Amino acid sequence: MNRWLILLVTGLYLLSLAVGPAWWPWRLGNEVGWAIVWELRVPRATLGLLIGGALGLSGAVLQGWLRNPLAEPGVIGVSACAGFAAVCAFYSGLAAAFALALPLAGIAGAGIAVALLMSAVRSGTGTVSLLLMGVAINAIAAALISLVLALSPNPFAYQEISLWLAGSIVDRDLRYLAIAAPFMIAGAAIVLGAGRWLDALSLGEDTARSLGVDTRSLGLRLTLGVGLMVGAATSVAGVIGFVGLIAPHLVRARVDFRPGATLVPSMLVGAALVLVADIAVRLLPTAYELQLGVVTSLVGAPFLVRAVRRARAAWLAA
Amino acid sequence: MSAIEVRGLVSRRGEQEILSGLDLAFACGEVTAIVGPNGAGKTTLLRHLAGLDQPAMGRVELEGAPLAGIDPGARGRRISFLAQAASAYWPLRAHDVVALGRLPHGADLSRPARAADTQAVERALHRVDGSALAHRSIDTLSQGERARIMMARALATEAPVLLADEPVASLDPAFALQAMEILRAEAARGACVIVVLHDLGLAARFADRVIVLANRVVAADGPPAAALAADVIDAAYGVGFHHVLVDGVMQPVAWERRQ
Numbered sequence: 001m002n003r004w005l006i007l008l009v010t011g012l013y014l015l016s017l018a019v020g021p022a023w024w025p026w027r028l029g030n031e032v033g034w035a036i037v038w039e040l041r042v043p044r045a046t047l048g049l050l051i052g053g054a055l056g057l058s059g060a061v062l063q064g065w066l067r068n069p070l071a072e073p074g075v076i077g078v079s080a081c082a083g084f085a086a087v088c089a090f091y092s093g094l095a096a097a098f099a100l101a102l103p104l105a106g107i108a109g110a111g112i113a114v115a116l117l118m119s120a121v122r123s124g125t126g127t128v129s130l131l132l133m134g135v136a137i138n139a140i141a142a143a144l145i146s147l148v149l150a151l152s153p154n155p156f157a158y159q160e161i162s163l164w165l166a167g168s169i170v171d172r173d174l175r176y177l178a179i180a181a182p183f184m185i186a187g188a189a190i191v192l193g194a195g196r197w198l199d200a201l202s203l204g205e206d207t208a209r210s211l212g213v214d215t216r217s218l219g220l221r222l223t224l225g226v227g228l229m230v231g232a233a234t235s236v237a238g239v240i241g242f243v244g245l246i247a248p249h250l251v252r253a254r255v256d257f258r259p260g261a262t263l264v265p266s267m268l269v270g271a272a273l274v275l276v277a278d279i280a281v282r283l284l285p286t287a288y289e290l291q292l293g294v295v296t297s298l299v300g301a302p303f304l305v306r307a308v309r310r311a312r313a314a315w316l317a318a
Numbered sequence: 319m320s321a322i323e324v325r326g327l328v329s330r331r332g333e334q335e336i337l338s339g340l341d342l343a344f345a346c347g348e349v350t351a352i353v354g355p356n357g358a359g360k361t362t363l364l365r366h367l368a369g370l371d372q373p374a375m376g377r378v379e380l381e382g383a384p385l386a387g388i389d390p391g392a393r394g395r396r397i398s399f400l401a402q403a404a405s406a407y408w409p410l411r412a413h414d415v416v417a418l419g420r421l422p423h424g425a426d427l428s429r430p431a432r433a434a435d436t437q438a439v440e441r442a443l444h445r446v447d448g449s450a451l452a453h454r455s456i457d458t459l460s461q462g463e464r465a466r467i468m469m470a471r472a473l474a475t476e477a478p479v480l481l482a483d484e485p486v487a488s489l490d491p492a493f494a495l496q497a498m499e500i501l502r503a504e505a506a507r508g509a510c511v512i513v514v515l516h517d518l519g520l521a522a523r524f525a526d527r528v529i530v531l532a533n534r535v536v537a538a539d540g541p542p543a544a545a546l547a548a549d550v551i552d553a554a555y556g557v558g559f560h561h562v563l564v565d566g567v568m569q570p571v572a573w574e575r576r577q
Contacts (some may be wrong), residue, residue, distance in 0.1 A: 015380045067407035067408075069487040118334075128363070164459075173394065182516065195426070195427075195428050196421060196426040196427065198427075199418060199421070199426075199428075200418055200421050201407075202407050202410060202417070203401075203404065203405075203406055203407075203408050203418060203471070204401060204404070204405075204407070204419075206365075206368075206370055206399070206401050207399065207401050207404060209369075209370055209390070209396060210368050210392065210397065210398070210399035210401075211394045211418065211419070211421045211422055211475075212390040212392075212394030212395075212422045213390065213421075214390050241492045252408075254456075256410065256411050256414060257408040257409050257410050257411075257455075258410065258414060258427050258428065259408065259409075260426070260427060261427065261428045261527045
């Protein structure tokens with residue numbers, strides 16, 4: 001399956017370079033054509049690839065770790081916290097004065113969320129304390145974002161913040177890529193080797209521990225990895241929902257529900273989903289280009305409803 | 319030498335004391351049944367033996383070495399733990415569930431299995447008569463079939479110490495008897511088998527040794543006939559028992575509640 005997914009993602013990546021107001025820009029054969037490729041299309045397609053991969057992988061990690069098919073990067077509050085920090089960068093004017101303030105703030109916000117989650121992992125061994133901490137972070141971040149929007153000095157700032165929160169990878173140049181990519185790649189490297197421990201956790205925490213899983217250090221490792229991936233992704237692209245939820249659902253039955261075996265395919269499917277959605281927003285005949293996060297939510301939410309209904313209900317409830 | 323022992327084990331949950339100074343040693347090749355009323359600390363004792371809980375005082379020793387000092391992987395190879403009402407959170411294939419028992423030996427479900435792991439999984443499935451279930455998804459199995467697969471998972475580790483927490487709870491008599499026969503066979507192979515039971519009849523019939531826990535301490539410890547004597551269990555459970563002789567085995571039957 002992975003071989004086909006790699007082919008699919010490669011094809012979508014190349015397509016993403018080609019599609020836009022100027023089709024097949026390299027066929028222009030001049031400086032403008034190559035400038036479009038290198039300065040607009042490559043950063044955009046590469047960010048789509050990396051962010052999709054990071055979100056898909058994070059979803060698979062969280063679902064395996066929390067043993068809950070509805071877990072998602074947004075659930076543990078890292079997306080929301082990164083979003084809040086980036087909103088602060090908009091509001092304070094830092095983002096306008098200094099282009100990289102936005103991604104840096106997002107990563108800092110994710111770092112704060114990760115630190116809070118780590119404290120929950122340290123103080124309690126169960127996943128319940130982690131989920132509760134995630135819910136609390138989400139609630140606080142949402143309230144603070146609303147507060148900042150309400151205090152917004154002018155309608156332009158308000159609009160800018162709202163659009164950014166809806167999620168997009170338009171007009172992100174190579175600098176955004178350079179600052180976000182290392183964090184996403186490092187996060188992926190941290191979690192990719194944890195597959196067999198996630199397999200063990202499918203028998204519950206006690207049994208996993210009896211099989212030699214150090215659940216506490218595993219929790220710290222996964223929190224750190226997911227924090228880096230989701231924080232970096234959110235900081236450059238805003239909130240792109242449902243990718244982390246859908247990707248593992250699409251692959252799970254094909255790997256006999258083994259949580260460890262869902263990691264790599266979920267990463268590839270996540271990348272494919274974001275690339276497809278980003279190509280779609282360029283092709284849709286809307287007056288302004290639709291936000292990427294809006295597309296993933298519009299497609300993702302009904303998909304989730306269908307997936308939940310078709311899934312074996314008793315196992316979802318457990 | 320004993321396989322595993324507890325010395326001066328005191329267990330607390332918050333302010334509440336669950337176990338008050340237990341000294342017990344468990345031998346290889348024996349089935350030891352831990353019985354006692356609800357809340358007596360049977361599961362807690364088993365969790366300490368498995369290294370899942372840390373004692374407030376005292377310690378657990380595995381072949382003479384403190385359990386707390388053994389790294390989790392090595393502990394996993396030497397102590398197999400079958401949790402109460404064990405199940406899986408995903409509809410995994412039965413074969414994969416059993417193969418998880420090989421995790422402490424370095425197995426990884428995402429990689430091709432090594433010969434030693436494959437053989438151990440097949441042996442474990444064979445011991446529970448589960449070979450025909452291997453390719454079924456465990457959510458399609460009956461409760462008894464699932465319990466057998468979970469037991470095979472614990473057997474696949476082939477650890478010298480096997481801990482089982484109420485492996486026969488909520489199962490029909492046919493499986494309960496089969497499960498006890500499987501545990502006896504493990505002991506015959508030299509394993510130290512420690513099993514928490516609620517069914518005193520099964521304990522009397524299948525255990526070499528019975529430990530009665532009551533009020534946080536050991537109320538009796540010895541061969542089934544002695545440990546399950548009327549005065550001991552009447553006091554421990556607050557129930558009047560009748561003892562019935564069946565095929566030469568004394569079977570305690572709970573008869574009336576003592577006020």
